[in-house]
Amino acid sequence: MATNTTVGGVSQSFSQALFTALVKTLTGAGGSPWMMAAVPDVEPPPDGTEPVRIKLVLAGSLGGEVHLECHRVAAGIWASKLLGHQAEEFGTEQSEALLKMVTDGVKEFRAELVPEYGEFTITVSSTSEPPPDLTLREQITIISDKDDRASLLMYLSPILIEALSLHLEAQNKAKVPESSMEEAVKEAIAEAVNLEEPKKAEIPESPMQEASKEEITEQVNLEDQNKAKLPESPIPGASKEVVAEKDIVDKQNKVQVPESPMQGASKEVITEQVNLDLVMDVELNVTLRFGQRQLTLREVLELATGSVIELDRQVEEPVELLLEGKVIARGEAVVIDGNYGLRVTEVLQANFSPAFR
Secondary structure (H helix, E strand, C coil): CCCHHHHHHHHHHHHHHHHHHHHHHHHHHHCCCEEECCCCCCCCCCCCCCCEEEEEEEEECCCEEEEEEECHHHHHHHHHHHHCCCCCCCCHHHHHHHHHHHHHHHHHHHHHHHHHHCCEEEEEEEECCCCCCCCCEEEEEEEECCCCEEEEEEEECHHHHHHHHHHHHHHHHHCCCCCCHHHHHHHHHHHHHHHHHHHHHHCCCCHHHHHHHHHHHHHHHHHHHHHHHCCCCCCHHHHHHHHHHHHHHHHHHHHCCCCCHHHHHHHHHHHHHHHHHHCCCCCCCEEEECCCCCCCHHHHHCCCCCCCCCCCCCCCCCEEEEECCEEEEEEEEEEECCEEEEEEEEECHHHCCHHHC
């Protein structure tokens, strides 16, 4: 049984691939470049006219239906680009031109998916019937080089979503499960502890430490010479006791010689570098946030298909890149080969720990 997370992932991946193929075909057939907007426009209210609908029926390794829908104004804009002239109304000529563009785009889209999913066919046809299921909906806004904007809706049938989810689950089972980030960090720390002692043995002695050893050696030699020159005490027993007590004090002083500050600093730097290198390949999940909004429980329960939620961020404001809930960078949202991306314009160094600076 596919989870909500799986459904959302396969739905978005499939629809974005089909959207990309359609935009590419529209660009080639219309003779002018089109691209997908980073954030779709708010869907305009119904204007009383019947929207233009095209149905895709999949059969074979993938089965199900895809319904494309757009307002007649948007369909007229695309048709005029395809035909090279504008029409007062969206008629048969415009409908056929738009249907041919979708058919050509679907051919390219199918060719890209066959190596992964196996052989399947897609039948394209115009329809006047609304999609039977309005739950699984994706939307894009397409922009031309002359700032023409038009939105396109896509509805995926539950049967198609189930087929895509089963294929994804089969792929995940075939893969060797990767260890979690926590386990990887624990292994890296354990390995760092095991390597710490050999590394400490290889740390060269600092000049201050060598100087301290030379001073202690000279002091011991001088004390030995002084002992040789010292006349014996009239009381032999007292002399032996003084010499024995002095030897004990000298041994204690040798044991209590503190390490050089430079030696301790060198060990900490090398150990920290070793520990950092061991976890540099650990994968971290980052999140792109366009904005946020607080809703009451009543507002959440009143949400339905087509509801619009206004965020606290203006369109011209930069979006945020989050790591574990903390903002680490800001930038502009872009579209790269049909996927969302981020062009970084600001990196917040204050959010990193000292070890990563």
